[in-house]
Amino acid sequence: MTTVYGMRASGNCYKLQLLLSHLGRQHRWVDVDSTRGETRTPEYLAKNPNGKVPLLELEDGRLLAESNAILCYLAEGSAYLPTDHWQRAQALQWLFFEQYSHEPYVAVARYIAKWLPADHPRQAELPRLRERGHQALDVMEQRLSKSEFFSDGGYGVADIALYAYTHEAPVGGFDLSAYAAVRSWLQRVEAQPGFVPQSY
Known part of the structure; x- marks a missing residue:
């Protein structure tokens, strides 16, 4: 069985939980807490010398790191990764x-605000993180004001990746009230078959 090493509080790990739920794919989850070393x-370093989660281990022992690379691998052959060349490039x-x-701004602001003392x-x-994070949200708002999802092929890996930290952006101090298109998109993601909220 496919094994995922991950930390449930991590948005990068939640991406995989969400996709695997959409796919209905059986897997084994191994909790690895990076905050405890x-x-x-x-x-663990023998499996991933970069010392990060998530990490995917296949039944034959092959290992794959980096959340978005894992998303693409798992989504291959499904509706969540476009086969059309242009739509895949968009994703x-x-x-x-x-x-x-x-992620370097929205996720890091969330981490500091949520877990570090005042x-x-x-x-x-x-x-500074919030300034740059709002720039990213502005770009997302422009795209989502013209399209329901980030790829013309519909809901897929790009939406899953961006949802993981955007839905918790308010925790990092980002007010989403000015982002009507982003808020509507969050609702569309949460309405997808197989959607599961992040667990901690």
């Missing part, structure tokens, strides 16, 4: 956007 043990475009322009030095990063 469990991704830095010799045993990849938004997956790269999520990792480079969205007097922690990293609290000083929040204004």
Whole structure:
């Protein structure tokens, strides 16, 4: 059986939970808590030298890291990853956007605001993170004001990837009231067959 090593509080790991639920695919989940150093043990580093979650392990022992790469692998052959070349390129475009322009700001702001004490030095990063996070949300709003989902092929991996941290953006101090298209899209994602909320 396919095994996923992950931390349920992580949006990057939640992406896989959500896709696997959509697919109805049996899998084994192994909790690995990076906040307790469990991704830095010799045993885990032997599987993923980068020391991060999530990590996918196939029945034959092959290992795949990086959440969006795992999404594409698991979604191959399903409606969640387009076969049309243009639509697949669109999906990849938004997956790269999520990792480079969205997650470093929206997810990091969420982490600092949710888990670090009020007097922690990293609290000083929040204004800049929120500024850049709002820039990413503005880009998303423009796209979603013209399209129901991020790929012309419909709901898929790009939506799953971006939903993972956007739905918790308010935790990081992002007010979504000005983003009507984003809020409507969140509702459309949550209405998809097999949707499961994030568990902790």
